[in-house]
Ligand SMILES: CSC[C@H]1O[C@H](OP(=O)(O)O)[C@H](O)[C@@H]1O
């Protein structure tokens with residue numbers, strides 16, 4: 316018997332990146348503290364409703380931008396969203412451009428990732444309960460299409476598709492690295508979308524990113540190398556566009572739907588490897604938070 320679920324009423328999660336530390340327009344607003352088996356999320360989560368759709372907002376770096384990309388507790392963030400019933404996550408991220416045509420101010424609905432991080436805990440699973448989910452398509456194309464369509468309707472400069480190179484940071488890239496990533500065909504560069512996208516997949520939450528280009532990193536001969544000052548300047552100029560897009564897509568995403576056509580919400584269907592009698596009971600207990608459906 317299939318144990319697929321349907322999401323009678325989606326709950327929309329928004330993970331706000333640099334420059335997006337809250338969202339407006341929510342009714343019944345409440346910041347709530349959520350505990351998870353993996354520790355504390357970046358901040359309290361803002362719960363509320365927009366046009367009747369339940370939403371949950373979390374500032375990735377905490378209000379006031381206190382947590383560095385390496386130290387964000389990605390597992391706790393995703394687990395907290397799952398605990399609050401989130402079915403679909405839209406991640407908003409500031410990125411540098413690795414392509415001439417992706418000028419600052421462009422929104423890119425990315426569809427691939429190259430993960431160059433090396434200091435992060437990448438999976439909820441491990442010894443005692445091993446699982447392997449597919450990351451062939453790390454972003455949910457169903458949400459990606461909705462993001463793209465809504466951004467177009469708002470008249471934003473938006474591109475569908477692109478590879479997000481995730482670097483460890485916190486320092487920006489060297490010129491040699493930037494040119495290397497360009498030679499690999501990467502479109503944009505940032506520090507946060509992995510392991511966030513991978514963990515959302517393990518938690519069977521649909522996840523898509525809209526990346527807001529803030530700079531040309533350091534490869535472009537006609538532009539200064541990226542600095543926080545330049546990033547903030549572009550972020551400030553584009554913040555209202557990002558907010559409008561987030562507010563516009565929530566009602567579209569909140570419509571009732573069957574299982575995700577991209578398959579993200581049943582990613583664990585055939586992923587578990589460890590024999591039931593060999594599983595670590597403590598780990599299994601913790602995993603119930605994100606994988607209760609299959610455990
Ligand atoms: C302030 S520039 C560097 C910072 O901005 C991006 O964060 P986020 O993806 O949360 O918007 C980038 O990944 C770095 O963490």
Ligand SMILES: Nc1ncnc2[nH]cnc12
Nearest residue numbers: 409410411504505532541
């Ligand atoms: N050039 C860049 N490199 C890494 N992360 C960024 N976030 C915004 N711009 C960036």
